[in-house]
Amino acid sequence: MLRIPDLEGRAVLITGASTGIGAALARGFAAQGAKVGLHYNSSGAAAEAVAAGIEAAGGTVRLIRADAADPEALAAAVEEAATGLGRLDGLINNAGSMVRRVDYAEAGIEDYAAVMDLNARSVVVASRAAIPHLKAAAAGGNSGFIINTTSIAGRNGASGGAGLYGSSKAFVANVTRGMAKELAPFGIRVNAVAPGVIETPFQDRFALPGQLADVAASVPAGRLGSAEDCVGAYLFLASPGLSAYVIGQELQVNGGQLMI
Secondary structure (H helix, E strand, O other): OOOOHHHOOOEEEEOOOOOHHHHHHHHHHHHOOOEEEEEEOOOHHHHHHHHHHHHHOOOEEEEEEOOOOOHHHHHHHHHHHHHHHOOOOEEEEOOOOOOOOOOOOOOOHHHHHHHHHHHHHHHHHHHHHHHHHHHHHHHOOOOEEEEEEOOOHHHHOOOOOOHHHHHHHHHHHHHHHHHHHHHHHHOEEEEEEEEOOEEOHHHHHHOOOOHHHHHHHHOOOOOOEEHHHHHHHHHHHHOHHHHOOOOOOEEEEOOOOOOO
16 A cells, blocks of 8 residues: 555544444554554444554554443543543544434334434534544644544435435535535545445445355456445545645545445
8 A cells, every 4th residue: 555654653543443444444544654543333343453453553542432322421431532642643543333224204214313313413523522633733834634434325325225225324424525624624524435335244244145256247347346446545535745725525435336
């Protein structure tokens, strides 16, 4: 991987970083010399394995456990990251889940709450807690950043009982634009990455029978994405040297499945 000098020494909190895209991001940022706050909740063994790999490679990582759907716990996790890493230069809001597939006609309030609390409210809560630290970083000459993980499902409406998930990601996309307008004057850039269908434990859990093969056959790139395929987009958006004038954008990483 190419070295991006202005990411070295940066302190970055990544939520939902024990598996899939989040784990790839933790490894990717650590490989750039960034200090990584690796947030997780239920996947403790996986988080510890990622952290051990980072440390074995000479990187700096701090494990932080919290339920992202719990506002108080998540806000405390942001503070723990800032304290443990010495400061906070960037936040990547990556925690999320479909929770379960359910059609709108059958979805109850509990389904709505479970998806929106984890995927949408967590972005607002974590960002709010991080903003004072990011402002301090920017005031000290280190451009702060927030990168939100959205999804192709936030644009195509999703299907097969994934509608609530897609709607939560559409919310995150609009939050990205709103926060970008508010925070740009303070030297904090806010952007998003929208992965397509990526081969991760998420798909192992939620993909419908035959769905992944059908999607792979329809993607212009001729394959599904990998978690590592997503890392470069986040590194680009985190680097002020590469993306100082990129604000409020949603980068599509989907192999051509959706072209905007």
